[in-house]
Amino acid sequence: MILAELNVWHSRPAVPTRRVALGEDQLKFEPQPGPGGLLLGAVVAVYAQQLGDEENNDLTALLNLLEVGARIPQPRLRHRLQRDRIGLTRSTHRLVTATNGRMSLDLAPGDRPEPHILAALYRASDQPGDTRRALLTLLRSARRWQGHDHDDLLRYLSGDLPKGTWDSRVDVDPIVWALGILGFPQQQTENLPDSRLVRRTFRRLLRNAHPDHGGSAEDAGSRIETLTAARNILLDRRSA
Template identity: 40%
Template sequence: MLLAELEIFHSRTNAPTRRVALGYTYLPLQNGSGNGAVLLAGIIARFIPDIDEDFYDDYKKLLYQLQRGERISQPRLRHRFQEDKIGLARTVHQLQEFEGKYRFIFELNEAAAEQNILAAAYSISQFAYRERPAVVNLMHKAVKWRGEVGTDFISYLLSRHDKFVADLGHESSESWALKVLGISITNPDDDEVKKQFRKLLRSTHPDTGSDDVKVDVARRIQDLTEARRILLR
């Protein structure tokens, strides 16, 4: 089943100019689905190891500029972004569900690594401003990933709190963690985090109640533990 799709138009390897444009995009974030953000992050994780490391800082800066809706100077990563698709080659990347699991389908042809990750970045403009912080948060995590873009990447990307992707009211994983632990101050010290974690953990009893209650409690403990890890790192 198709979960998300990004169509990219780009100049060919032997073309005198380097261009990239967006085609059809299916990047859902509504109704509890963060599949669009997951696909964009997957594209970044798959192709960013192949770019020149000198481009990394400019790429991360570009993500922030697109999140804020700033005017983007051209070219970026030696490629110019445009709307015209005439004469450009086509590449399509997808996120699918197969037997209950995520599966990335990357089309590997003439598209350069820079063209793929630039298309993922420029897709940020497809989202409302309130949605962008959560999307860009995942994209920055993807920049750091090294390894196969599969099940382990998904686990790393969502960090056991995939509700964060769907709950787009959170600007970062830190804001999610603060809410989980019930901490109102922005920058709590380690002692405050540990104190609140212990307090909430003591109020959670995994060995009592029905099976449904036990499942909810187990998830609550996972969230508390992950929130503590985020704020203490």
């Protein structure tokens, strides 16, 4: 029996343009994370292990942008999100009930990990309120997974496996990330800069990012969105 299904539409390997689109999915997130959350987490966990350092950095930035609800400049992970599926091929990932009654993963093979990760993240970010926040937290944990046993992975995502399976190299706290983006020492997580300093620093960096002040016209949009996400993370934490 199919418990959850994620359809990922993406460019064929031989096509030079890299695009991704979402499909009709069967994803239930209640009770949290639900079978849908487990499937999204599994897709991220399996495919994130194939990313290089540059892609991992972009994934960190994307998670932080999604967490604060920022507009997502394209492309991300070198893939552009599109609404239609013209010219794309489909890969289907499923969480199913096996013959022994236990949950089992049926993940499609992929030549490129990025579209599968992006589809899982974008689908999680489409959810409302608390569900969205819980899913993004789960996906942060999922990308730390190191291993190949699907049964262990499902136990890990369900909270039944110790955190010793984490890869701490990608365990980037959003506060640490935001401090680094705005140029603050990343060690001062217990003594965050005050709101006025955050806003003043943000305005200075925002001005520098603008093409009229020497910023790259090609990268300005992405840089501005990243700065905005970092500012919002720090201001939200200051007001918490």
